[in-house]
Amino acid sequence: MNKVYNNADEAISDIESGMTLMLGGFGLCGLPENCIAALVKKGVNNLTCISNNAGVDDFGIGLMLQKRQVKKMIASYVGENAEFERQLLSGELEVELVPQGTLATRCMAAGYGMPAFFTPAGVGTEVAAGKEVREFDGKKYLLEHAFKADFAIVKAWKGDTHGNLIYKETARNFNPVMAMAGNITIAEVEHLVPAGELEPDMIHTPGIYVHRIFQGKQYEKRIEQRTTRKRN
């Protein structure tokens, strides 16, 4: 078993133009920064990206939008991004907006081998267009399908050589559900340790879901809204 790669360039080397990628993170928190940089460098394009947000102009998936690498964005919230808005309004970028819980659950469903499930989010809205509606106990639900992705790219705090992952605080967000959903899953971690060093009870993503892992470097971890209080 060898899941360990040297760096992002090696881990993403077989990602090709036209593929569908899942990218973990919420806002700018818990982003696979190293892989995004490597994807920008590699210059693949025509990508379909599934990610809760589209980054900001000069960070996260925003960097890939700048290079026009993204053909279609599947996300729940895409504010805070002028270049995104420009491409959307000009028709250069295809966008599918999905309720945040539905987005997370469609990833999870893939990782749970569950092709479809019913959820109440979006009943009676634009999101329901073309979808089966069914009533359970007097309440209406939409049938939603599991996502498929050629690659899932996630960021964790710690990982071991078997691919077991532990996330930190709210940098967990979409990372665990996407890690389960990729046809191939790449995990970049701040700390890569030998198998056996992580407490088996405390693992968030079991290694069976993770195909490649590497220790990332130079995490910027940009803060979108720096809110503080003063000491008394």
Added chain:
Amino acid sequence: MNKVYNNADEAISDIESGMTLMLGGFGLCGLPENCIAALVKKGVNNLTCISNNAGVDDFGIGLMLQKRQVKKMIASYVGENAEFERQLLSGELEVELVPQGTLATRCMAAGYGMPAFFTPAGVGTEVAAGKEVREFDGKKYLLEHAFKADFAIVKAWKGDTHGNLIYKETARNFNPVMAMAGNITIAEVEHLVPAGELEPDMIHTPGIYVHRIFQGKQYEKRIEQRTTRKRN
């Protein structure tokens, strides 16, 4: 906020005959022993019990079967239990056998507010009787529904006064998914600590799902198959 109860008797005091209960555990591992003892003592009957197993003759749910408190058992595997077999064959006990993954997922679905989902387990078998079959990507799946339960009763290793739970090893099993699924969830724990003592990143069941918690006592933790090796 006060979720802390003194003991099992108090925690289960409003469980009534005829109710549906979920009980965590796999085999004899991770059983809510204190609550089972209290249910036997209280003598409620006509219960529908959802649990992966039915215990053995003199431990676990087997104790409730001895007292004929169970009207219907929903489980995946019920071997190792002579009294169970007797009640089943005599028609005293109603039994619904559910594939283990479907059982777990129907609990999880309740905790995720997902009324129904598709799963491949049981297609073409007795389990499929009366169920919708649908094909996704050329493979057939059954539509299965979330369970409902008046009470979920689970056992954890550690818990805090907010109801946050951490399980130990394979005693985790069905406990987290049932904890999420009860209309009211009761957790018995080996170690009850004040809120703030558990690491927020390491909590398996967030307290929002847990309504009552108490520190259990005198855990027997019986071993069903004691297998060992000799030191060289």
Added chain:
Amino acid sequence: MALTKEQIAQRIAKELQDGYYVNLGIGIPTLVANYIPEGIEVVLQSENGLLGIGPFPFEGEEDADLINAGKQTVTTVKGSAFFDSALSFGMIRAGKVNLTVLGAMELSDRGDIASWKIPGKMVKGMGGAMDLVASAKNIIVAMQHTNKAGESKLLKECTLPITGLACVKKVVTELGFFNITENGFELVEIAPDITVEEVKAKTEGRLTISQNLKKMIL
């Protein structure tokens, strides 16, 4: 005098009860956290994966890995728990959140809410709002009664794309506190120095005045 945003939040905070799990949306709803009544304990849920949102960090102690759903740096409290986005919306859909407070662009007198899109002008996305409104049993909307042009945002029918149908039961604006009943908006508390006539003039949707109309006390 019309309520300030802080006062709207302050009034909503009175709906909190001990032991409540509460999801507060971005904007006015976030301010509710500043007015939690003394002596009760509530747990704030952040849909990016945190139960138990604490106050903003002290300067210099910001942690990029610890943010709320508004992407603001926050802290934890005693009893906090982290989890992933699927479980976060799982607990929301399962009805485990006792109270959800949201902003809105428009509200209909049947409780429809529009909050995520202005066609041709603004498409930021619905984020978690559609999941929240479809799931919560107890939703209070915090919003301005009229737009900048002075037009009512409490309408017979929403004109903007819907976030959820018939889901809002209560709304607090600068003019008062309204229940949404089968007869439309029901004014139950009126802001200090606001007249019923002003409320009527500024409400396009069906409006009734409660038999027990009270002056709002903050």
Added chain:
Amino acid sequence: MALTKEQIAQRIAKELQDGYYVNLGIGIPTLVANYIPEGIEVVLQSENGLLGIGPFPFEGEEDADLINAGKQTVTTVKGSAFFDSALSFGMIRAGKVNLTVLGAMELSDRGDIASWKIPGKMVKGMGGAMDLVASAKNIIVAMQHTNKAGESKLLKECTLPITGLACVKKVVTELGFFNITENGFELVEIAPDITVEEVKAKTEGRLTISQNLKKMIL
């Protein structure tokens, strides 16, 4: 000579590859763990919530909280992870387990398997077997070729209630190694000192003999 149970397990172990995640059922399948080839690393999955099953504990070190799906006390290995039952079957259904080895009561020549119930006699339940057979891309069945009365258990049609339809691709019995193809059971390796005639006599289902039939080497 017909294979012993240990030899059946030994033969199946040769199908293991480095990096495989493997679920071993109760009975003969469990024995496969004793014959993992040198130099490869496989991770054993236990559906009650463990990846990385270790050997039985030393006497006196049994831990009631640490068992396998057969309820036996076990240990962990380096890289083990615990999880709940839903995630356990999630990874099974999602096809993340590379190889599943199961016992069976009967097998049809189309790959149907019966393993969970004898009507009127035995109803222990299917446990995780239905999930496993419905999900795994790679299933090997380990079983006895005939029952105690000498009747074939490799049949045209299963007579017992089915666990899963058309899901088994390979079966190892005391007589040999068979693929299941569109033409039924295909004998590809024959046990030492067993004749093709004996296999034919003991197989009720459709049987073909591989052009490349080999003597099994253990």
